[in-house]
Amino acid sequence: MIRVVVADDQAIVRDGFAALLATQDDIEVVGTASQGEEAVRVCGEQRPDVVLMDVRMPVMDGIEATRQIAGAARVIILTTFDLDDYVYEALAAGASGFLLKDAGAERLFDAVRVVAAGEALLAPTVTRRLISEFARLRPRPAPAALDELTPREVDVLRLVAEGLSNREIADRLVVSDETVKTHVSRVLAKLGLRDRTQAVIAAYESGLVEPRR
DSSP: OEEEEEEOSOHHHHHHHHHHHTTOTTEEEEEEESSHHHHHHHHHHHOOSEEEEESSOSSSOHHHHHHHHTTTSEEEEEESSTTOTTHHHHHHTTOOEEEETTOOHHHHHHHHHHHHTTOOBOOHHHHHHHHHHHHHSOOOOOOGGGGGSOHHHHHHHHHHHTTOOHHHHHHHHTOOHHHHHHHHHHHHHHHTOSSHHHHHHHHHHTTSSOOOO
8 A cells, every 4th residue: 555645735635635645555644735845744643655746835845855755755746847946956955846726637646656656757848947947056976886896787887867757768678578687776876876766866966967958
């Protein structure tokens, strides 16, 4: 059973998502919150697997709440626009992905299941947003941990940073899906990263992948 908390200051969004999720046999809504501080408290009490988190909330915004929650639960950012100015900040704070508030029911269910399974929910438009951010930021020197990656693991990290799925990476490198999964797991372990979203951020922050101008 996937335990979920929904945090949004708009009751119609909060209650609507909670009601939809409650229709699924493998998903249980264990709490809701109308602002960030309450979200942190509810998550501390209920220990959810996944949190649907709005960014703009009173008392404590979703970015700070995500920063405090991310180590204990996976966070999906709820946003009105896929190019929301706060998407990058939220991902950098530890979110595992984002979901548009007008997403259909099936997209909502799929997002929760994907993130609960440990995958990142990173759409191509968000990947482009990250690239845009790094195009105006000066990359930091590559961490020493990158030296521990094999040439093939570096190739895989670059392709992950481009937003490719495991199947697409497998096709590009002419290897099996399982081989790609193994490489991704090793990259995350060696760099001390939680998921693919953090891998994308690390690749651009380190300068391993250059933004396209």
